[in-house]
Amino acid sequence: MDKIKILSGTTSWELKEKICENLAVEPTKAEVSRFADGEIRIQIKENIRGCDVFIVQSTHPPSDNLMELLLLIDAALRASAKRITAVIPYFGYGRQDRKDAPRVPISAKLVANLIQCAGAHRVLTCDLHSDQIQGFFDIPVDNLYAFPVFRDYFGTLPRDKFTVVSPDVGGTNRARAFAKRLGNLPLALIDKRRPSPNMAEVMNIIGEVEKRNLLIVDDLIDTGKTVAYGAKALKDKGAKSIWVCATHGLFSGNSKDLLEESPIDKVIITNTIPIPSHKKFKKLEILDISSLLAEAIKRIHEEVSISELFV
Numbered sequence: 003m004d005k006i007k008i009l010s011g012t013t014s015w016e017l018k019e020k021i022c023e024n025l026a027v028e029p030t031k032a033e034v035s036r037f038a039d040g041e042i043r044i045q046i047k048e049n050i051r052g053c054d055v056f057i058v059q060s061t062h063p064p065s066d067n068l069m070e071l072l073l074l075i076d077a078a079l080r081a082s083a084k085r086i087t088a089v090i091p092y093f094g095y096g097r098q099d100r101k102d103a104p105r106v107p108i109s110a111k112l113v114a115n116l117i118q119c120a121g122a123h124r125v126l127t128c129d130l131h132s133d134q135i136q137g138f139f140d141i142p143v144d145n146l147y148a149f150p151v152f153r154d155y156f157g158t159l160p161r162d163k164f165t166v167v168s169p170d171v172g173g174t175n176r177a178r179a180f181a182k183r184l185g186n187l188p189l190a191l192i193d194k195r196r197p198s199p200n201m202a203e204v205m206n207i208i209g210e211v212e213k214r215n216l217l218i219v220d221d222l223i224d225t226g227k228t229v230a231y232g233a234k235a236l237k238d239k240g241a242k243s244i245w246v247c248a249t250h251g252l253f254s255g256n257s258k259d260l261l262e263e264s265p266i267d268k269v270i271i272t273n274t275i276p277i278p279s280h281k282k283f284k285k286l287e288i289l290d291i292s293s294l295l296a297e298a299i300k301r302i303h304e305e306v307s308i309s310e311l312f313v
Contacts, residue, residue, distance in 0.1 A: 032044070090117075245268045
């Protein structure tokens, strides 16, 4: 892995370390500190001139995580890196991808512009909230899916016992693809309406769920209300067991208590976002996505197709 440099900001350093272990390379030394007023100061501590640089940083709240990414990109650009790839395991602000109300921003487009203007030549991310966000960039974007990680965990499930459930209409394609990869499992859908952000009301259950083991599939869990209320409705319809899997775990507010008290048997996520100890709970299981990201980084560096990783 000649002339490859991998560094990160403060939020994704553990994931960066695991990626480096998978690639058998040493992490690039970089210092992220603060001035007295809280302003972020960045310094890359190694020579990266002419190198292929990969900056690993999820952009979940607080906004300092996004700012660190932008400053790291700028620092690498000014240090004469040959190519800079922003590795963004979780792309924050991805839920604001269209103008769905008067006088609101399209935040995902703004963030895309910021990353490009900072100097990134390429973006590698995982399970964008909306696939069309790739079109907000004028540079190459590789949007990986966490299917391989979950497939290794679940294996092939029996069709006569398991059903994959989409928590809403918007997630149907994701759930259908998931069901296909786990053994062409049956599909069910929770029909809901959202009266306000982070609030969901279940209207109908479409599909056979009675006496079935259910696997609710989503891209992220924020407050947990969508999957918790959906699980209650599924249990009322006679579901046998309910598992939830999502790529990104934000776990805002009282989501920990909500999910712990819900009829959900297990919540399975990946480590695209670091989960502090106070947000962890007994039902939670965290899968490691570093090998998938490492393989994508290796293929990008070696100029090899990464299309096989999307299968």
